[in-house]
Amino acid sequence: MPQTWYHSPIGIIRITVTESYVEEVHFCEKEELSDMSQEISWNALLQNCTDQLIEYFSGHRRQFDLPVSQTGTGFQQQVWGELTAISFGRTISYMDLARKLGDPKVIRAAASANGKNNIAIIVPCHRVIGTNREMVGYAGGIGRKKWLLDHERKIAHGVQTLF
Template sequence: MNDVYHTYYRSPLGILKICATTQYITEITFIDDETNLEPASEITPLLAAAVEQLIEYFNGERRFFDIAVHQNGTVFQSRVWNELIGIQFGKTISYMDLAKKLGDPKAIRAAASTNGKNQLCIVVPCHRVIGTDRGLVGYAGGLWRKKWLLSHENKIANGVQTLF
């Protein structure tokens, strides 16, 4: 039996709920309604490491994460999430680019749908996928957060204030 532990981190973009087993981080999601938050569980070393790495990311000190993560999904979904991890900090790709990297340009809708099902925001950087027209589209955490994350990374990577 795998117990699931959880904690919260108040990021510059709002509260993040972080869930983990003893082996993997299984969820990092934005919480918009703080009224019914469950109390945090025991803080395991993995949860503590995840919070620390998120703090470093938001402070501009971390460009990639090296915590163990896992989310349940199909073989195709796992391939999409692995491709997302490969998008460099401060860079973006289009949904079409993502589908092509998966070997099937016709899979653009399936890739976009899987992108939206990502439960490991920031660490599995689904925010780095944008529209073919280079516009901001689709982000479960809200487009304002996607814009903030991309601008934050662009500033750290390139010294540029605004991307969008």
């Protein structure tokens, strides 16, 4: 399966695609970096995904235009669909997400599905925060979540940043 590693401003990201879909955008931890020695199998979608991530991190992209696919239950698919509707530079709470799904009682299930998202940034699970507006729950780490939200807020409000 075509795969590459992108050295982002907040860590190395593994990108995995098929011929038709982006299947994974994952922040790698040190123990996962041994995979980087694998031969890279390149295709047009992998190039397009990498280019769009570069544009995002450089502040020139607010919305991704990529076909994505990840395996999950119907409920998980519904949650991931709601995540893609969260505007760039905005956040919603887990309770807001549960309400968008039609039932405030599914808050824990929604949070769990959010945490199982395999396509970071593109399916923007980092835009969901605690009901008390706290930074909670991000598979890539709270530091990265904070950086992503700050980055988007600066771009959305026209603040120039230098890396």
